[in-house]
Amino acid sequence: xxxxxxxxxxxxxxxxxxxxxxxxxxxxxxxxxxxxxxxxxxxxxxxxxxxxxxxxxxxxxxxxxxxxxxxxxxxxxxxxxxxxxxxxxxxxxxxxxxxxxxxxxxxxxxxxxxxxxxxxxxxxxxxxxxxxxxxxxxxxxxxxxxxxxxxxxxxxxxxxxxxxxxxxxxxxxxxxxxxxxxxxxxxxxxxxxxxxxxxxxxxxxxxxxxxxxxxxxxxxxxxxxxxxxxxxxxxxxxxxxxxxxxxxxxxxxxxxxxxxxxxxxxxxxxxxxxx
Numbered sequence: 001x002x003x004x005x006x007x008x009x010x011x012x013x014x015x016x017x018x019x020x021x022x023x024x025x026x027x028x029x030x031x032x033x034x035x036x037x038x039x040x041x042x043x044x045x046x047x048x049x050x051x052x053x054x055x056x057x058x059x060x061x062x063x064x065x066x067x068x069x070x071x072x073x074x075x076x077x078x079x080x081x082x083x084x085x086x087x088x089x090x091x092x093x094x095x096x097x098x099x100x101x102x103x104x105x106x107x108x109x110x111x112x113x114x115x116x117x118x119x120x121x122x123x124x125x126x127x128x129x130x131x132x133x134x135x136x137x138x139x140x141x142x143x144x145x146x147x148x149x150x151x152x153x154x155x156x157x158x159x160x161x162x163x164x165x166x167x168x169x170x171x172x173x174x175x176x177x178x179x180x181x182x183x184x185x186x187x188x189x190x191x192x193x194x195x196x197x198x199x200x201x202x203x204x205x206x207x208x209x210x211x212x213x214x215x216x217x218x219x220x221x222x223x224x225x226x227x228x229x230x231x232x233x234x235x236x237x238x239x240x241x242x243x244x245x246x247x248x249x250x251x252x253x254x255x256x257x258x259x260x261x262x263x264x265x266x267x268x269x270x271x272x273x274x275x
Contacts, residue, residue: 006051006059013044014207021211021218064196069188072263073137073181074200078208079256080141080177083148085212086249087113087170090220091151094242095163098156098235112164116171117178124179132265133180140176141257143169148250152243156235177260184266219245 020041023034051057065071091110095101101109127136147169154163182201189197223244227237 003051003057003059005057006048009044009048009051010059013041013048014210016041016044018210018214021214060196060200064189064193064200067188069184069263069266070197072259073184073188074204076137076141076256076259076263077178077181077185077201078204079253079259080144080174081205081208082212082215083144083249083253083256084170084174085209086216086245087148087151087167089213089216090242090245091167094154094238097238098154098242099158109160109163109167112167113171113174116168117175120172120175121179124176125183128180128183133184134260134263134265136180137177137184138257138260140173140178140180141253141260143173143176145173145250145253145257147171147173148246148253152246154242155239181260184263187266216245216249219248 016037020034020037023037049062052060052062065074088110092106095106095109096103124136124140147166150166150169154166185201186194186197220241224237224241227240228234232240
């Protein structure tokens, strides 16, 4: 049975957070309303946690997060998808406004990331059956951090080949992270909780991407307005804002690397049989 109060509260919380981020990206507009939305979001989070503590009204059940492997892997995934969203939402604008590429050229360049995922994910899954997944996942996040760091140095003179080589890093890193991490999430819970784990896994990805898009665009608009007000021309303001956003994205994904590493090792089949 679905808990209607918890479901409504969770939806309202998500919407409130997204609107709050949007409002904070605008310096002068909604000066009072944005603070009301911020505290409203906090109250909605508290209300959702209240519903989750009651078995009659809980939607997910927070007991599953007492599992360290599951909790740390889920948090790492959330932070990684927030960071990934920044690439998918900012790169098209950079390629169109700074590099002056046509939409079809932008689409071809951005295919690098999903192609890397298609090619590397099976290998990552095979490797995760042989060695501890946290080693593979953490290495994947490290590649993503390197890729995002290098994206900060793109400019109008950067060649297409250079851009492709840089995009390979987050593409391969995402593939190396996602498959082993998902394996850990699904393998860390009992069979009776597989449905809940799968739902949380999908919701975390979706919310991470949505929040990443909103946060990236909010930060970008905020810093672009500041650079424009300080006298920068449009292109320089765009590039400066673009680089600043990626700086903050790196700060977001680094805790994801720590969660991935410190979640511990997955139990082996022998250990499971011995329990």
